[in-house]
Amino acid sequence: MSTYLIGDVHGCYDELRALLKQVSFNPEQDILWLTGDLVARGPGSLDVLRYVKSLGDSVRLVLGNHDLHLLAVYAGISRNKPKDRLTPLLEADDADELINWLRRQPLLQVDEEKKLVMGHAGITPQWDIETAKKCAREVESVISSDSYPLFLNAMYGDMPNNWSEALSGLARLRFSTNALTRMRFCFPNGQLDMICKDAPDSALPPLKPWFNIAGPVAREYTIVFGHWASLEGKGTPEGIIGLDTGCCWGGSLTLLHWEEQRYYVQASNRQSTLAEKVPPQQSAS
Template structure:
């Protein structure tokens, strides 16, 4: 039995099928972990959602910001933009089933036996694991409720940018959603900065990537995340793995086999490529 972790798919269905074939993924014996952002920007979001849903309990995934955007578009809160490339998905006959399945997915995965966490964007250094799990549960409960459109309508916004026990419930939900699905940078005190998207060596001081700040969580767990394609999987501490390598932007789709830390890469537009690179993490 193997655990395979795959970075942001973004509708890149062909590359997903190829990479699963390369490692001979067996849904009966293996488990597939997905870092979120299954949809948008790539060409085949509908096919990706149908495939992942069909795999049932062999998949452990988290929701990303583009997955939440799909839910928001479906609920009539956000506008479907051509760049999202989700029109075929939104017009699909099974869209309601897919939406109801998607909004029941978590924003945080924890495997205590393997001391492994997965999230789309990151874990704020202000949280210990118990706080992260509680905040994740609150977001997940709202998404699974019949009133989820009300939550989505209040979700967007960059404030508050600092966690406190004094935050109202709604403010805490927005902060948590930003941490789990949008965060890249923090100030040294853990305050979120939601504006900077540059690579770390171009970020203005004193901003630092969330994974470079002291953390109670990363001291005890390995963390796998997506979201930050421009990192191309580089520059993180040894126990933190960034798996979004920009397949929908012409990069590659990345898979990590957890047992031996072997990476498999499939280039975007794979039909025009001939090689798959593998490396073993030092």
Template structure:
């Protein structure tokens, strides 16, 4: 039995299946971990969701910001942008079932035996494992509630910037959602910067990748994340694994065989995309 971790698929279904074939993935005995952003950008979001759902207990995934964006479009809280290539999914006969399944997916995966944590964007430097679990659960409960349209409408915001356990209501949910699905940089005091996307080598001043700040997270746990494709899987400390390598931008899809710490890559089929 093996655990396979794959970065953001973003609707690149053909590359996704080709990568799984390289490791002879078997859903009867293996486990597949996905860093979120299953949909959008690529042309086959519908196929990706259908396949992921079919894996049942063999799948451990987290929701990303583009998955939340899809939920917001479905709830009529945002417009369907043609560049996201979601029309086929939104008009599919099984869209209701797929959206219902997506709403039930977590924002955080923790395996205490593997000492592995997965989230889409990262873990805030001022969170330990218990805080991260509590924050993720609050968002997951909101996604399953009747208040989901209002939450999705307000979730994509640049504030608040600074964490406090005393945050309440919308601002608390907004901060937690930004951390788990959109975070890249923090200031030295842990406050979020939601503007910059450049690679760390181009940054100046008091901004740091979240994974380079001192962490409260228990040190025996590794963190796997996606979201930050411009990193190209590089520049993180030991035990921090950046897995989004920008397949939807014409680069490649990356898989990490956890037990062997071995990487497999699948280059994008450029003839099938409009980048």
């Protein structure tokens, strides 16, 4: 059995299937991990969801911010933006089935045997692993419930941006959602900055990429994340792995074969809007 981890697919169905063909992925014996943002921007969001859903227990994924946005659009809370290219999915005969499957997926994956953790945006340095699991389960419980549109209507916003166990209700859920699906930069104390989207070397002090602030989870686990295409899979500390290499922007889709510690790359079918990509070179240990 092999474990394969792939960065943000963003509707790039053809590239996903080509990348899995490179490694002879066999869903009957292999496990596929996906960093979230399955949909939006690429042309094949409907095909991606249908395929990933068909994999059943062979896939372990986390929801990303674009996946949550799709849920909000389908619930009539957010606008369907043409650039997201979601209309074929929204109008599909099996859209309701796919949406209900999607909203029952997790925001966090933890493998204690491999000491591996995956969140779409990463893990805030303010959390230990038990807090991360608890907060993820709280959000998942609401999204999978019949009252999920109420949460989706309230999830947009940048505050609160500092973790406290005293947080409750929608404020607590919003912080957890932002930390797991939108986070990039933090202040030195771990407080989230939800405004800056610059490349890591362009952000003004005192902001730092979340992965450059010591946290308890990174001391015990390898952390795998997506979300940050401009990183191009580079520049993270040992034991923290960014797999989003901007396929939907003309970059590439990147896969890590966990057992072999080997990277595979599938170039985008779209005209490049980013610099030419190369496989990330950091250690996955």
